[in-house]
Amino acid sequence: MLSLAGTLAVWTALVASGWLAVGGWRAARDPLGASPSIAALRRSLLVMVLAALGAMIVLEAALLANDFTVSYVANHHSRHTPFPFNIATAWAALEGSIVLWGLVLAAYAYAVWRRATAGGTGPDSLDWGALAVIGAVGVFFFGLMVTVANPFEVCTEATARSCTASSAFPFSRAVGPSDGLGPNPLLQNHLLMAIHPPLLYLGYVGLTVPFAYGISALALRRSGPAWLRRSGLWTRVAWVFLTAGITLGAWWAYEVLGWGGYWAWDPVENASFMPWLVATAFLHSSLVQERRGMLEAWNFVLVIGAFSLTILGTFLTRSGVIASVHSFTQSAIGPALLGFLVVVTVGSFTLFAARSQQISSPPRLESLSSREGGFLLNNLLLTVYAMVVLTGTLYPLALEAFTGSEVGVGRPFFDRMAVPISFALLLAMGVGPALPWRVARARVVWPRIHLPLQIALAAGVLVIITATRVGYVVMAVIAGTWVVAVAAFRLWSQARRFSRGRDGRTWKSLSRVVRSDRGFWGGQLAHAGVALAAVAIACTANLSQTLDRVEMAPGDRVEFAGYELIHTGVSTTRTPNRLKSSAHVEIRKDDRRVGLAEPALSQFETSALPIATPGVHHTLAQDIYLSVTRIDEQAITLRAATAPLQWVLWLGGLTCAAGGLYSLVGRNRRRSRSVRPTEGARPGG
């Protein structure tokens, strides 16, 4: 029953997105002549959204109703999967994640349409072209759902705990196991797992929209500010989700995986980080085009690149070519995604090359020391950064394929390359916003940065005197403080200028200044977030103390980082699909009990090795991170680590996302102020 409903929903969405692709393209080519069919297109768009939503609802219903005749449920769900993990199971495995993908894509299509009709004029040809591209991408993903990644197949042969054969034909005779094995144990350990993938998908899939506008503009030969502004808006939307998703993903890894880190340069992490880097580059370089009319060709490259990288990332994590902590290994979908990647990349760049004569980006950079020069530097650094991550991720595969020799590329490589680039980016972040457009003269720039520079250096001196002389930490503090101080100083001086001539006080004008240019100040908030994250990363990477694997019998105590850890006992809880053994470790400081941590090992019946869950004691200065590698009645084997200022990293990531969000809230005002399409070279300041 549910298989039938789900299959119907997916097919409906497939047909509707195909209709949107074809009809949207015709409307784009001939916006006036198509007007009678606009109502039909709107209907097909609504059908696509509702059908995608329907598919998701059917999948959730099948999970909640324990309908093990549905193959996805049989293979990834068990009766004992607790709430909310039974809900989250809908996207915890391959086929379901594609359903979520389709739903998010449809939602974006609807949002694009709403946005395009918001002004009352209706979508113009650029909007129709973009909707057509989104429809075409939808055809691919809904196509996956009816072929190689069909979650609604009917289980036709089953053993007691799993489904061994299934059929895509919804009227097949259904046989279901009485219970399933449940989702991957790693994925049912923490609440964040329910939130982080949808956020990440909202970011990932969101990058389809700027790509769609870019392709639309290229295909329709409509380069200029219109596509750029719309791409910029939707990149911002996707970027906010992507930033939040990456942050929560790191948080999840920290709270769940039990190795004490949050970022391992794992292919899955890289897959989300590369589009983020490229999208960030686009956010900056789009400003150059908006203000100075430069870099349009480069902007096309960036939107195409960001989308291609999301598809590449999806391929890498879902085809099984690279093993990783949270990749889905299934090869049937691999060739399809690979083919799509080639079509997207080769197709887009061919179109781009064919249109390159019409893209006018007059080289008008007057001086490298200018705001646009700063953005150029920023783009260079971010592109090289993305290149490093891409090369490092793919190199082992390529080398083995071409020469047969094996090489491993992991954390040491990425750290070595990423640290200098990140510092360079931080410095650029400190200088860039202080530079005026066109040409920066030292006598203009120096007053804007000299006080922040002194504050930053003073902060560095303070850290050296009071805390540590570890170079990376001191440099991160200096660079981070500088970034924040430059922004704060600029805010203050603008507010002072603003309040002069009026009777208001400077601090009263602050909010007016901040609201006057939400794009800029949202960006500064995002910079502050990056600065916070940088300081936190430097601290956790360099100042962490560790205690490696001590055997502790009940009652044993061990000194660690100024604390005393006491093993007070072991408890076990048995739930239907797992046996969880928790060690109780009391954390004492100055003979006072300050906390109790319960690092645990869970033995799932479906997985061989036990899954470790850390016990974390949070304080303002540092986290005490405890994990166990062995638990029994006689003794536990405990590992302990401190994570200085760990919470600042989460704060930084979310601040960064908040900055993007703030710049979005104020977009309307800016748009309405500058409706004229030829808003090219405005003198800035």
Next chain:
Amino acid sequence: MADPTGMRSLLRWASPLVTVALAAFVVVSLTTADPVDQDRADRIGKQVRCPACEGESIAESPSSYAADMMGYVREMITEGRSDQQIIDRLMAAYPQSQMLDPPFQTRTALLWALPAAALVTGLLLAYYRLRKPVPPESVRESP
């Protein structure tokens, strides 16, 4: 800026001095700081991918197999072996891809060269664009 003139000239002289003094203090303290002595076993362990898990080094992985590998590393350290000897013995039966830190070799040359090439290309492009004569008030040519 509308600061009083005296204040302004004072700032003009004092400010760079303060900056230089602070910077000098930072540079001197950092260059004279004792190098962080990292645990040798930890440093070696961070270069080895844990075979029983995915994506983590044996120094970081909580798995008991990684713990055993680290134990072997420590044992060989007390035996007085060099880092290279330790890695060779530990990884004798494991493929090269289990190492996390790629070596500098001809077969890994592109790994280091590609990002560098991207950087150089970018710099050259920027320089090329900068060098071009700029029409003073060129108007954006619309397609």
Next chain:
Amino acid sequence: MKKRPGRAALVLAVMVAAATAVFAGVFATRLSEDSRLSDSPLVGAPSPVMTLPLLDGSGEIEIPEPDARVTVINFFASWCLECRIEHPDLLAVAEAFSDSGVRLIQIAYQDRPDDSIAFMNELGVSPLIRYASDPGSRAAIAFGVFGIPETYFIGPDGVVTGRITGPADSLSLGRQIDLILGRGRPE
């Protein structure tokens, strides 16, 4: 190059498209493989030499077995589900090839001796198979174990000739052993 900003774009576009096509080809060859199973550098190399304690603590055992023409090393654990699948086949092969000088050694991987012994007693033991424990996982490290079950074959010259990852069956075990015996026969 003078007034054509399109040229650089064209070059870039061609490069990216070409790179993608090349990588697509590379990936296509990888799609059917399991990325975790790379070839063991041990195959073709001399076997690690070591002594291990017997599981019940009653003595020690040498690897490779000195008086065996073929030593088959199998890593197992009580918590390993797939080890249950291959167990009957290992027993059968030990029986079938015992006259040809083939010795099986099963080594417990990341397991408590009590659990390993209980596991063996539950599934059946053979006097033809030796059961060893692996303190500190030195044997597993020396053989390059990724995940169990894994089975290694050592020929009469002490060279590792092959490896089976995942549950072994009589057919694949027999084929490997025949290969070694066939090569070793005309000595």
